[in-house]
Amino acid sequence: MTTLGMQAAAAGSASANASAGCDAANGGALNVSVSGGASALREAALSEGETLSLDLSTRGTARLAVSSGGGALRTLHAGRASTLMFVAPASATYGFYLDANGAADATLAVTCASVAKLNVERSLLERRKSFLTSKDPDRIRIDRAPAEPKPLDSAVQSSEAPRDVTASISMSELAAAMKLGGKKDPGILDFWFEGRYLTYDTVDANAKPGDGNFSVMYFGSKYMLGPDIMLGALAQFDQAGESSRYGDQISANGWMAGPYMSVRFGPGVVFDGRAAWGVAENAARGVMLDMAPADRKLLRGTLRGSRQVGGWTVAPSVGLSYVQDTPMVDGLAMGETATATPSGTGRLDVLPEVKRRFSLDSETYIEPRLAAGGFLAFDDLSKIGPGSMSSQVPEMQWKAEAGVAVGMKDSVNVQATGGVETGAQSAADTWSGRLQLNMPLGK
Incomplete structure (x- = not known):
């Protein structure tokens, strides 16, 4: 024998x-x-x-x-x-x-x-990818208003209520605030930082409550190739963590780096694009198994328009975002060696928006905002390609947001926003609410 x-x-x-x-x-x-x-x-x-x-x-x-x-x-x-x-x-x-x-x-x-533990871990990884695809830093937009950063837009499950904080600064704004050189024009080259942190509540399959957090920091540079073309590079570092009834906290972190561009094609028509590659490290005090570690890539592009109609600003947009993790370890089951299987999360959004600013006096204003549209959520880019089978096409889901901002011109403002996203098939709808204080540096 x-x-x-x-x-x-x-x-x-x-x-x-x-x-x-x-x-x-x-x-x-x-x-x-x-x-x-x-x-x-x-x-x-x-x-x-x-x-x-x-x-x-x-x-x-x-x-x-x-x-x-x-x-x-x-x-x-x-x-x-x-x-x-x-x-x-x-x-x-x-x-x-x-x-x-x-x-x-x-x-x-x-x-x-265990299976229960793996389900908790997979939920965290999917939430993290959803947060990454939900929003890019405002600094990569050529038409960004420096004194009025946009509120954070988070994609979360129906059982969660996000609470977030954002911060943003560039070298030129810091120098202007400190009155260094007496120059406010950033010139053709600038360096910037943007970060956000949010917390949310979770409920597992056994109706046990938990909590989680997600944070990301962006470090970037920009170069103005002309008045209508902005090129740059950025590196990002993100972390997500959740606590549950299964014991120690689970966490996942990663980094990505790559180029971005923002191009103004004409009055009110702007394209923002970005690509990034990096590594995701997933660990739960040394126990997390699913997809640890993984190569990561991100693709994102948005075409936006803006027109003035009867005093209202109409701003339709079409955006595509996709993030994918590919495990670096083999998966095995009774003698079978499996190749690394990519796991992706993406969205194709169509979201028209209307808003109007009303002056209360010479300094104070109020600005209502309404956005309503649809989106396709998918896990593979091939499912939205021209050659995809009809049975593979993701279900159209709907999204609506309403909010109001009150503040002082070029100074402090407060934004309150509420929204809803319909769930796919039998999934529950996602309701969210947000209150944000924006305070420009030096004001």
């Missing part, structure tokens, strides 16, 4: 002594170290869908195999050090066999996530 065959037989005879579930795996029940030429077997009773992160360390080459219910061993990995993911295809006792294969030594460290 071969070594693998003998180990399979041993697995069958030892099944009654198998450790139970994720708790035992996280307690070290599957961890094992062997010296050169030696081998060892560890067992655990896993439920369907429970996911193991298998961290194999070796100075040479080693073999990692798995059996189910005492059956034949199937090789998961043969070679040098690697990090693998194993998803239990059914509830059974699994044996994990490690053979140092002539190496000086080999070590296997295992962590486990």
Whole structure:
């Protein structure tokens, strides 16, 4: 009988002594170290869908195999050090066999996530991608009003109520506020920072409350190629975290960098575009498994118009945004090596907006605003392409916002906004409310 065959037989005879579930795996029940030429077997009773992160360390080459219910061993990995993911295809006792294969030594460290834990983690990752696609920094817009930053637009689930803070500054504005050089014109080159932080409430599948937060910082530069063309580059750093009844906080963070442009094609017609690439790091105190780490890319483009009609400003817009994470680790299930599967979140928005400013006196104004339109939410760009099958086309959803701003010209203002987004298919509608204070620097 071969070594693998003998180990399979041993697995069958030892099944009654198998450790139970994720708790035992996280307690070290599957961890094992062997010296050169030696081998060892560890067992655990896993439920369907429970996911193991298998961290194999070796100075040479080693073999990692798995059996189910005492059956034949199937090789998961043969070679040098690697990090693998194993998803239990059914509830059974699994044996994990490690053979140092002539190496000086080999070590296997295992962590486990339950199905409930994975669902919580996936929800966080989807929310983070939704926040990233919901809004770009105002600083990348060539027609941005310096004294009046737009309120944060967050895409969240129906059980959440976002509360957010934004901050923005550029080198030229800082110099003007400090009266350095006595010059307010930023010139053709400028550097800027913009950040936002929001908190929200969550409710899990068991109606247990929780809370979360999302923050992002942008560091950018801009170059005016002409009065109607702005080019630049920016780097962003983001973090999301949530607490739940499943124990320690889960968190995810990442960075991206890339170019952007903003072009004015004519009076009131502007295109903003951006591309970025980076890495997402997902961790829950070392336990988070799903998609950790991952290559990330982001694409975003918006075409906006603005016209004055009877004293009202009419501003229709069409925007496309997409962010995608591609895992850097293999996914495994009973001897099958899966390729890294990208996970994306995107939106195609059509959102006409109307607003009008009414002067209360020489300094104070009030400005009502109304926006209503539709959007398509999708997880793959091919689903909205011209060649996509009709059954794959995302469902049209609807969005409406209403708000009012009260403030002083070129100074402090307060904005209150409420909105609703219809849910896809059987999903609940999303209601949101926001109150924001804008205070330009130096005012």
